[in-house]
Amino acid sequence: MKGGSIGISLLGAKSSMSEISVQLNNGPAAQIPAPVTVAEALKKLDRDLAKQALAARVNGREVDLAHTIDEQANGDAVKIEPVLPATLEGLDVLRHSTAHLLAAAVLDLFPGTKLGIGPALLEDPRYGFFYDVIAPRALTEADLPVIEKKMRDIAKRNMPYRRDEISKAEALRIFNERDEPLKCELIDEKAGETVSVYYIDGSPFIDFCLGPHVPNTNRLKAFKLLSLAGAYWKGDAERPQMQRIYGTAFFTQEELDAWIRQREEAEKRDHRKLGRELDLFSIQEDYGQGLVLWHPKGGIIRQQMEDYLREELVRRNYSIVYTPHIAKRDLWKVSGHEENYGDSMFAPTKLEETEFRLKPMNCPMHIGIYKSQQRSYRDLPQRYGEMGTVYRAELSGTLHGLMRVRGFTVDDAHLFCTPEQVQQEIFDCVDFAYEVLKTFGFDKIKFELSVKGSDTSKLYLGSEEDWQKAEAEMAAGLDARGIEYERIEGEAAFYGPKIDFKVEDAIGRLWQLGTVQRDFNLPERFQLEYIGEDNKPHRPVMVHRALFGSIERFFGVLIEHYAGAFPMWLAPVQVAVLPITDRINEYAEKVASELRKAGLRVDVNVRSDKIGAKIRDAQLQKIPFMLVLGDREMEEDKVAVRERTKGDIGAMSLDEFKEMATRLVKTRALTNQ
Ligand SMILES: [Zn+2]
Numbered sequence: 001m002k003g004g005s006i007g008i009s010l011l012g013a014k015s016s017m018s019e020i021s022v023q024l025n026n027g028p029a030a031q032i033p034a035p036v037t038v039a040e041a042l043k044k045l046d047r048d049l050a051k052q053a054l055a056a057r058v059n060g061r062e063v064d065l066a067h068t069i070d071e072q073a074n075g076d077a078v079k080i081e082p083v084l085p086a087t088l089e090g091l092d093v094l095r096h097s098t099a100h101l102l103a104a105a106v107l108d109l110f111p112g113t114k115l116g117i118g119p120a121l122l123e124d125p126r127y128g129f130f131y132d133v134i135a136p137r138a139l140t141e142a143d144l145p146v147i148e149k150k151m152r153d154i155a156k157r158n159m160p161y162r163r164d165e166i167s168k169a170e171a172l173r174i175f176n177e178r179d180e181p182l183k184c185e186l187i188d189e190k191a192g193e194t195v196s197v198y199y200i201d202g203s204p205f206i207d208f209c210l211g212p213h214v215p216n217t218n219r220l221k222a223f224k225l226l227s228l229a230g231a232y233w234k235g236d237a238e239r240p241q242m243q244r245i246y247g248t249a250f251f252t253q254e255e256l257d258a259w260i261r262q263r264e265e266a267e268k269r270d271h272r273k274l275g276r277e278l279d280l281f282s283i284q285e286d287y288g289q290g291l292v293l294w295h296p297k298g299g300i301i302r303q304q305m306e307d308y309l310r311e312e313l314v315r316r317n318y319s320i321v322y323t324p325h326i327a328k329r330d331l332w333k334v335s336g337h338e339e340n341y342g343d344s345m346f347a348p349t350k351l352e353e354t355e356f357r358l359k360p361m362n363c364p365m366h367i368g369i370y371k372s373q374q375r376s377y378r379d380l381p382q383r384y385g386e387m388g389t390v391y392r393a394e395l396s397g398t399l400h401g402l403m404r405v406r407g408f409t410v411d412d413a414h415l416f417c418t419p420e421q422v423q424q425e426i427f428d429c430v431d432f433a434y435e436v437l438k439t440f441g442f443d444k445i446k447f448e449l450s451v452k453g454s455d456t457s458k459l460y461l462g463s464e465e466d467w468q469k470a471e472a473e474m475a476a477g478l479d480a481r482g483i484e485y486e487r488i489e490g491e492a493a494f495y496g497p498k499i500d501f502k503v504e505d506a507i508g509r510l511w512q513l514g515t516v517q518r519d520f521n522l523p524e525r526f527q528l529e530y531i532g533e534d535n536k537p538h539r540p541v542m543v544h545r546a547l548f549g550s551i552e553r554f555f556g557v558l559i560e561h562y563a564g565a566f567p568m569w570l571a572p573v574q575v576a577v578l579p580i581t582d583r584i585n586e587y588a589e590k591v592a593s594e595l596r597k598a599g600l601r602v603d604v605n606v607r608s609d610k611i612g613a614k615i616r617d618a619q620l621q622k623i624p625f626m627l628v629l630g631d632r633e634m635e636e637d638k639v640a641v642r643e644r645t646k647g648d649i650g651a652m653s654l655d656e657f658k659e660m661a662t663r664l665v666k667t668r669a670l671t672n673q
Pocket residue numbers: 096100198207209210211212213
């Protein structure tokens with residue numbers, strides 16, 4: 001079916017119709033008359049897809065559906081790939097087009113507004129797009145519904161997004177005439193000889209933009225303006241102050257509604273807010289951004305997390321090790337961290353004649369332990385586990401509560417084994433991860449197997465055979481547990497393939513946590529060896545693995561997952577003892593001391609508040625159980641029990657309550673049943 005271009009050369013005259021050969025994605029080529037718009041071509045190739053398409057890629061280049069295809073190069077069929085809804089690319093086009101719609105509405109309502117930039121946001125969980133504007137008067141939150149209504153009006157009128165290619169001089173003239181100095185500045189900086197500008201026909205809006213956009217405004221059906229913020233032109237405080245209007249857009253109203261519900265829920269659960277309210281941790285400017293102070297109530301939770309993990313490490317025959325936070329600079333040269341990871345490391349510090357650097361990872365430390373003596377195959381596997389604190393020079397703009405910090409502790413482990421052992425070790429790591437994540441209440445776990453990509457410009461260490469074997473072993477580890485996983489090409493580290501764990505939290509958000517990684521690199525760099533059965537030296541296989549990942553981040557995820565209402569075994573205070581009057585205080589102290597003897601964490605509220613206030617207070621602190629004690633309870637040696645979600649669950653003897661509470665803790669129960 002190739003060779004359709006012959007027609008063009010025979011017909012010669014530009015205006016005459018010829019045929020060109022087009023293909024949908026990688027499908028078969030088809031002959032259609034040209035010139036033809038992308039929309040028409042798509043319609044001929046696949047009516048259904050044509051209807052859904054928002055834009056398209058033609059021979060790899062993103063274009064509008066109205067773009068005209070008039071010829072094919074080198075006789076190859078013109079490849080048309082529709083940009084469809086429910087893809088990231090589609091969302092980008094939708095949100096970017098909605099940003100234009102926003103600008104058109106602002107210009108319509110506030111003539112004389114100067115426009116900055118208006119990109120789509122795809123990675124930001126809070127917003128979907130913004131437009132920076134300088135309106136003739138400062139906009140307020142009260143303007144947002146008015147602007148949104150105007151956007152709906154324009155959307156309904158179904159106006160086309162029209163592209164025009166003009167000379168740079170012409171573009172500058174147009175935007176000068178419109179008194180848009182910021183746009184002129186952009187055109188000056190970015191434009192080539194010709195400039196593409198976009199109109200929304202029937203509105204006063206023109207933008208300097210590469211596109212693509214949706215064909216018509218009625219493709220924009222589900223959008224919402226969210227907030228206003230201050231912004232500087234190009235982020236520069238010396239430049240004009242602008243207002244940034246944030247919004248988001250989705251393909252359907254259902255998606256938008258679900259997103260709004262999730263956002264409200266996420267705000268309520270924000271770990272920074274709950275961390276303050278529940279007195280769990282703080283990050284203070286005076287101590288340094290990204291450095292976490294764990295308060296007593298956060299500290300007790302961390303201790304539970306670590307105790308549980310250490311118990312499991314011992315049960316699974318790991319050795320627990322401790323290593324320093326700082327090491328000689330030369331070590332980081334040998335390990336390759338300085339070369340490959342130097343930007344993320346704190347600068348060297350000098351003592352006497354030696355330079356040192358804070359550790360960004362624990363791996364070389366554990367290698368030091370392995371190398372401290374000659375190893376025989378009989379000693380393997382060696383499994384070293386450590387709550388290893390590391391430091392990374394993250395830029396202040398990227399820091400976020402506990403989720404992204406500069407000092408954190410990894411539940412790190414490194415396994416050194418023979419090639420024959422590695423498959424079993426990976427089985428066990430996957431198993432371990434599964435059990436740990438379940439114990440913390442994550443039952444939706446997503447596994448990803450990241451492997452080498454086909455991109456030959458990217459450096460990968462190790463032979464093709466190494467990679468294939470390692471991938472097969474890791475896949476088998478997942479298959480053996482009946483775990484479904486996604487295979488992701490090109491996402492592996494340069495030194496080996498890896499398995500990542502992601503969990504879905506209570507409101508459906510995915511969080512990346514731990515990882516199991518094969519390493520073809522460090523055993524070489526450090527010349528690791530063991531003596532095999534053949535009495536000859538061999539290179540051991542090294543596996544890095546972390547299950548929580550960063551303990552700080554895992555804690556942040558836990559706070560948000562549970563909205564601060566931790567299960568009994570993690571709750572900082574497990575039982576609040578609430579005497580109704582002062583007469584009961586002594587009995588209350590006796591009850592508390594009995595429970596503490598059984599290992600429970602108990603608070604007694606002997607303040608002279610009314611019982612209602614005491615209950616409310618305990619409720620706000622999300623304490624799992626409250627024991628309300630009055631004369632009757634004291635006389636009968638009982639406790640009246642309230643559970644934080646169920647309320648009053650009746651009176652019982654102190655022993656009965658103690659038995660139930662300790663069982664919930666011992667079994668690490670996730671609910672208070
Ligand atoms: Zn645009």
